[in-house]
Each structure stands twice: as structure tokens, then as C-alpha cells.
Amino acid sequence: MSHILTVSGLKAAIGDTPILRGIDLVVPPGEIHAVMGPNGSGKSTLSYVLAGRADYEVTGGSATYGEADLLEMEPEARAAAGIFLAFQAPVELPGVNNANFLRTALNAQRRARGQDEIDAVAFLKLAREAGKRLSMPDDMLKRAVNVGFSGGEKKRNEVLQMALLKPSLAILDETDSGLDVDALRIVAEGVRALRAPDFSALVITHHQRLLEILVPDRVHVMSKGRIIRSGDAQLAREIEREGYSALIQEAA
């Protein structure tokens, strides 16, 4: 079976500033990969470029999703094909009801895949159950998307979206940042519950804590727009112990 995500020599810039300087990365189906690295190493840029954000210009290389050229697809087409980006800073949508938004997104994806839409009642049932598993208060579905949510609630809302949209490749951009220990556990369990042969994840994180629960199949370390080292879960522990500087010097 082919890899779900194959990134080769990917380069991207904002304006004249190069940020990704040649990323090589392969994620097979069913695997969870972690991407770690110091601030400014390009981790978030990688996640945005894979999700299709327009303000980054791809200047070289390729990204293939299954058999498809990912970089040619609109963001909504990537989502319908099964890519989900959990934002580091989830965006507030004042005046847009959370449940309506989720149902609109789910049905738009289903339409794009030629599936029947889900009606409001059936959807609400699904959403409530998923919310309960993430210990979300019921009224979070009734509120405007992310408006007035605490940092932890926003992150949980991202995981709720993920649980309902059932992606085959989730990219989690520092979903653990700003969470207390309990919230972190809820979020991590939420992701772990999705583990399946047809679910892969790219987990961007600073911390070992999330990875202790998720247990990644591979860990990649980014620095200055490149992956400088890859290894198994042990690598994350090594980083937790010794920091990035030794790795970066070694790679230089």
C-alpha cells in the first residue's frame, strides 16, 4: 500500500523569506508521526502548506496525498479528501453557530465525496456524543465557533471537529500548547481514540507529555526549515532530556 503522505524536497516562502528549505517526509497509513523542533523551525508553516493556506508560496518540491498532487488542491478539496488541520490558534467565528458550522462542514465534505447529507437531528446526536467523550459542556455546541472559549475549550473544539469529520490524515499543530494536565489528557485520549489502520497523524509539538500518551511511530526533528533527524519514540525522550541544541550542532 502506498504512503498516505509523501513530501519531497518541499520548499516554501512568505514573500522573499524562505521558511521550508527542503522537507522530506513519508507517513504510511495507520502511523502517528511527531514533528518536533525549536521555535521558528518551520513546523507550523509545514502544517499550513499541507492544509493549503494561500499566504505561503511553494517554491519547490512536492507533496503527494495518496496518489493525488496535494499542492494542486483547494483547501476544501483537501479537507474532503481527508486532511484535517487542528489549528494552533483556532479562529473565532462570531455569529456562526458551532453546531451549524460543524454540520455545514461535514455535509460539504460528504457532498464532495458523493455521500448523502446528514440531517440536523442525527447530526446533533453525533455531536453531543462526541462532545461528551471530550468532556465538553453541552452549550459549546450552541455558542458561536470558538467565541468566548477558553484556550483549552478551543483545543477541545478542534478535537471534536476532528472526531466528527473523521480525517485520514490529521495534522495537529501544537494542540497541546496552553493546556493544563487534565485537558492535555482529554485531548490526547481524543486523538488516540482515532487510531486505526486508515488514520494517520502528524503531531507537531514541543513537549514529550502528549507523546507519552499518543506514542508516535516516528519522531522527526525540524530545524531551520529542514528535518535534521528522524527516529522512533525514543528520540522524543532524548530531546526532553537533552534539548535540541546538541542535535542541531550535530546536524550542522
Next chain:
Amino acid sequence: MSHDRRITPRLGSDAGALIAAFDAQREALGAAPVREAARGFLAEHGIPTRRSEAFRYTDLAALARFIAPGAQGAQAEARAGAILHPFLAAQGLADVARVVVVDGLVSAGLSVPSAEVATTLVEDADEPGEGALLALNAMLTRGGVSLSVEAGVAAGRMLLVHVALGGAAAAHPRHSLSLAEGASLELLEIDLGEDAYLHNSVFDITLAEDSALTHVRIQNAADEALSFATVRPVLQARARYEGFCLALGGTTARHEVRARLEGEAAIAHVNAAQLGRRDGQVLDLTSEIAHLAFDTRSLQTVKTVLDGRARGVFSGRIHVAREAQKTDGYQLNQALLLSDSAEMDARPELEIYADDVKCSHGVTIGALDEEQLFYMRSRGVPAAEAEALLVRAFLADVLSLVEAEASRGVLERVVDAWWAQA
């Protein structure tokens, strides 16, 4: 180039064609000193050009093209009915009491009397008015209705519908409404029409102590229409005027509210949503709210959505007289520009002579938020659907200010239909 050029700003252009139209109809309209006085005003001042401050953003030059007197008779009524009935049926309003005005003439046949609202016909204006649109109305009006509700009566809901049949005709309806002490009414005013025409209504509203009027106007004029409405509420102590205008029709349109808060603790809400998208379309919300008594309050939220080459205007003046201490005046004007060629002109003015008042205004004009759009698209929502959701969200809070549920429902459906036509 060197010529000594001294520009004398010319504030008025010739009103000759409009005056000639009046002279030709004088006999049919019936002699009245007020009409002659209005004619005199127009002859002297002309029609304001864009050099005049009040019409800097809204051009009246096209007024002179609309001089046909307007239709009447059974055939006109039948045509108007064919426009009116489908709209009322679609909005679930067929059974609500209504006054229907066709090309500026009240139609008894299409109207449905109300048990609680006394309705009499008005033939003339009672004053020529200061200003071209007021004078034009006073000179050419074919009348209108005078509505009144007795003291303490909760009169429920009523419709005031203007139907225009086009053919470059001009309609100048002249209405008045008075609520006696403690009375209440929900008035839904709807403008419909086809083809090209001029609508220029004047509506005088008198609210006695403790009375409450909800006045929702849906300006859904035809694409080629000029549409002007002047609404003049006068509020006594503790009276409430809950005004809302949804403007989306016409090539050039203005909804102008001149409110006078004359009694203590009177409250006026002058809210609006303007939706424009056609090339050259101008939607103008002008208001002048005069706080003339102690402890009065005015609240104003105006939201404008513009696409294509449409232009929006908001001129809002709050005047606080010396004796109007403890006034609370709030004005919020927000515009969402969906294209680079759309334009919003905003002019808030505060004129305050009292020293113990709370007045504020806020203006924001911007495009759709790219971050929000990307977030929605990254969840699989196609770009056009994401835009639609954001526009509806932008309008949600101003629509929610209409507390009358049935009227709000009509507004929401009209907004959705507007968006669906894009």
C-alpha cells in the same frame, strides 16, 4: 494654464422639469396652498447637487427623469395585485391587515382594514417642508393614509405596502401615524415594484407618552428604481420608536430618519442593514436624532454589505440639546466590502450642547477575514459557502435587534433570498 477661475459652488440644479410636471397635473391634484409653497421652494432652491453637504454621496440628478404621474384604475390595481399577492403569500402575511399604495395612490381594493388601527385618507401635505425631497413630495403627492391607535390599545401587526408599476412614474406617498398614550403597534412597511420609477415617501410619526412603535421597513425596490423615504418620528415621554430598515433595492436609495426625542426617557432605535451589489447602486442611510429632553436614549446599529461596484452611505447625526442632560447616544456603523470596487462613505456627527451625556460612535469598514475564510475552507466548507456564512454572521446581530419575531423572520428570508441570487 493660467486663468483666474473662481468657483461659485452651485448647490442646486434646475427643478424645471419637475415643476413643469406639477403645472401639468395641477388641476388633477387639486389646488392647495401647500403645493404652491412647495413649488416655490423648488423653484428657488432647485434640486441639490453633490456639492450640497446633505447629498454629497447621493446623486439626485436622475430625479427629473421621473415625471409621469403614475397609474390608476382597475388595470393598475390588477397589475399591483400580481406583484403584491405572491410576496405576501410567500412571507405568510396574506392575512395581516394592510394599507396598499399603488404608484402613490392608496388602493382601497388591495387594502385590508385593521380592527385596531383607525385609517383615514390624507390628500395633501400639511407643510411644504425644508428640503428638496420633502418639497417634491408636498408638491406632487397623491396623498396617503393617516393611521392612529387609541390610548392603551395594543394594536398588533399591520402592513404598509408600496407597489410601483414602473414606466418612469413618480410616487410621493404622504403618511402619518399617531399612537395615543400607552398604545402600541408593529408596522411592517414593504416596498415592491418593477421596472423604473421614483418612490419618494414622507412618513410623520407621533408617539404619545408611553407608546411603543416597531417600524420595520423593507426597501425591496426594483433594480432601476430611485427610492427615497423620509421618516419623522416625534417621541413624548417614555415613548419608544424601534426602527429598522432593510435596504436592498433601487439604483439610488436613501432611508432618512429624523427623530425628535421631545419627552423625558424617550427611546429611539434607528437600526438598518443595507445590501448592495449592482454596478452604480447607492444605498444611503441618513439619520438625524435630536435629543431634546432629559434622560433620552438613542441606539443605532447600521450594517452594510457591498459587492461589485455598489456604494454605501451612512450619515448619522446625533444632536443633544442643552436641556437634554443624561442623554445616552450610541451609534455603530459597520461595513463589509466583498469586492475591491465597492465603497462605503461614513459620516458620523455628534453635536452636543449638554454637559452630562454619554455619546459614542464606532465605525469599522473591512473585507472578509482571510483567516476566518481559510479556517472554514480547511474544514471542507467551499469558499462561496464560507463567504455566505460570514456575511450572514455579520448581519446576525443587527437582525437580532428586531425583537418582533414575525417581522424578523421576514427580514431573514429576504436577506437569504438576496444572497441566493448572487
